[in-house]
Amino acid sequence: MPLIESKLPIETCIARRYVAAGDYFLGTIKQGQTFRIVDLEGNQAADVLFYNAENPTERYSAMDTIRTQGNLYLSAGTQLISNANRTLLEIVADTCGRHDTLGGACATESNTVRYSLEKRCMHACRDSWMLAIAEHPEFGISKRDITHNINFFMNVPVTHDGGLTFADGISAPGKYVELKANMDIVMLISNCPQLNNPCNGYNPTPIEVLVWN
Amino acid sequence: MSKIFYSTTIPGNGHWSLEVKRGTFITLTDLEGGANIGMLFYNPRNLLERYNAPDTLKCQHTFKLQRGNCLYSDMGRIFASIIDDVCVNGKSNWHDTVCGSSNVQQINAQFGARNYQKDRNDWLQNGTDAFLVELAKYGLGPADMAANINWFSKVIADDAGNIHLDTTNHAAGNSVTLRFEMDTLVILHTCPHPLIQAKQYPFKPVKIDIGVADAITDDDYCKNFRPENQRGFLNNALYYLAAN
Numbered sequence: 001m002p003l004i005e006s007k008l009p010i011e012t013c014i015a016r017r018y019v020a021a022g023d024y025f026l027g028t029i030k031q032g033q034t035f036r037i038v039d040l041e042g043n044q045a046a047d048v049l050f051y052n053a054e055n056p057t058e059r060y061s062a063m064d065t066i067r068t069q070g071n072l073y074l075s076a077g078t079q080l081i082s083n084a085n086r087t088l089l090e091i092v093a094d095t096c097g098r099h100d101t102l103g104g105a106c107a108t109e110s111n112t113v114r115y116s117l118e119k120r121c122m123h124a125c126r127d128s129w130m131l132a133i134a135e136h137p138e139f140g141i142s143k144r145d146i147t148h149n150i151n152f153f154m155n156v157p158v159t160h161d162g163g164l165t166f167a168d169g170i171s172a173p174g175k176y177v178e179l180k181a182n183m184d185i186v187m188l189i190s191n192c193p194q195l196n197n198p199c200n201g202y203n204p205t206p207i208e209v210l211v212w213n
Numbered sequence: 214m215s216k217i218f219y220s221t222t223i224p225g226n227g228h229w230s231l232e233v234k235r236g237t238f239i240t241l242t243d244l245e246g247g248a249n250i251g252m253l254f255y256n257p258r259n260l261l262e263r264y265n266a267p268d269t270l271k272c273q274h275t276f277k278l279q280r281g282n283c284l285y286s287d288m289g290r291i292f293a294s295i296i297d298d299v300c301v302n303g304k305s306n307w308h309d310t311v312c313g314s315s316n317v318q319q320i321n322a323q324f325g326a327r328n329y330q331k332d333r334n335d336w337l338q339n340g341t342d343a344f345l346v347e348l349a350k351y352g353l354g355p356a357d358m359a360a361n362i363n364w365f366s367k368v369i370a371d372d373a374g375n376i377h378l379d380t381t382n383h384a385a386g387n388s389v390t391l392r393f394e395m396d397t398l399v400i401l402h403t404c405p406h407p408l409i410q411a412k413q414y415p416f417k418p419v420k421i422d423i424g425v426a427d428a429i430t431d432d433d434y435c436k437n438f439r440p441e442n443q444r445g446f447l448n449n450a451l452y453y454l455a456a457n
Contacts, residue, residue: 057354057355058355059356061313062360063312063313063314064313066313066376067407067408070375070376070408071373071376072311072374072376073373073374083355084355085316085318102267102270102276102311103267103271104265104266104271105267107268107287107289109287109288109289109290109448110265110268110272111289112289112448113272113285113289113441113444113448114272114441116444117444117447117448126287142356143261144261144356144357145356147359148266158276158374159370160370160372162275162276162279163274163275164270164271164274164275164276165274166274
């Protein structure tokens with residue numbers, strides 16, 4: 001898990017967006033642009049999906065990425081592979097160390113299984129994504145396209161015995177991950193509102209997205 | 214003991230799909246040792262509801278699938294429970310659900326091009342195309358292809374997260390039995406696992422037995438494997454409340 005700092009100064013960024021806990025971000029990043037997602041207060045989970053902007057049926061594939069790099073975790077140097085076996089993005093800087101792509105996003109439905117049927121009305125990532133695609137049909141993304149995401153800043157170690165552990169986060173205030181777009185992409189983020197497990201330290205907090213040419 | 218209604222053998226480069234009713238069991242048997250079965254599930258009444266690997270792994274706090282685990286949809290319901298699992302060399306079976314399926318580029322590079330003219334039904338099929346062929350019959354396509362199960366494939370991670378396919382469990386006679394807890398569209402292929410290290414395409418046939426499962430009792434192993442599964446079964450009970 002190499003820690004690589006960015007060389008990009010904040011003053012030269014062309015766009016900057018603050019995303020509160022429980023909200024979504026949906027926007028286009030052009031080929032060649034670099035963007036940074038910042039864990040402002042530490043131990044937040046940013047659930048992220050990526051699509052080919054010209055054809056959202058082509059999207060980030062957790063399985064193809066894991067298989068191509070032969071490793072379960074994402075860090076600096078990782079190429080994010082699409083379901084058409086092409087590189088969508090590359091992680092070019094990372095001060096957190098390691099990110100998850102097995103844990104998926106929380107949902108009201110899976111919350112009933114994980115915690116209690118009576119918690120079905122607590123806000124969850126997949127509800128944020130449903131709102132995003134309902135409010136923005138111009139991106140051409142439907143429920144069929146909402147699939148296995150990256151959880152930036154989340155640490156979900158797999159044991160040698162095939163167990164899955166929910167460890168304390170390794171992120172901290174100001175930690176960030178930076179990616180460069182290999183083609184025009186659409187990014188859909190849910191800033192996770194989960195209150196029932198330690199992925200947010202039981203305290204969902206804001207993140208920030210910055211973009212550079 | 215549940216009675217088998219139908220048995221068939223799928224060759225090691227094949228694919229099939231079938232809709233099964235709640236209460237059906239399917240037993241998969243690795244006839245020669247070294248088979249891989251890629252599998253996906255969909256709700257036939259609403260094809261948007263599909264097998265979700267992260268929900269399945271997360272709620273049962275596991276990376277591997279084994280007897281006792283339930284296979285969840287993205288709507289908090291259980292498609293099937295793993296009620297039996299036979300590993301003839303004494304160790305327990307361990308099944309993968311994160312590596313996806315082999316694709317045409319990989320099979321070409323590793324074993325050669327798919328060529329029906331030359332190879333007829335021994336052609337070198339890949340898992341992704343096998344899935345796409347079956348999915349298209351239901352109006353589904355690449356967007357509907359989520360992470361699949363790979364039965365009989367044990368993927369191990371080291372501390373740094375590096376993964377490899379461990380073949381030490383492979384043995385003729387290994388089997389796994391699924392009991393379906395809701396009506397399910399099952400899509401399957403028997404193409405090689407994407408992490409397979411082999412010089413030649415491994416043609417490994419699979420026996421499939423289908424029948425009606427025994428009724429579920431209160432002390433059912435899978436329902437009680439974890440408290441999360443009890444809640445999953447309750448979600449299914451709500452879904453079928455007052456159904457015939």
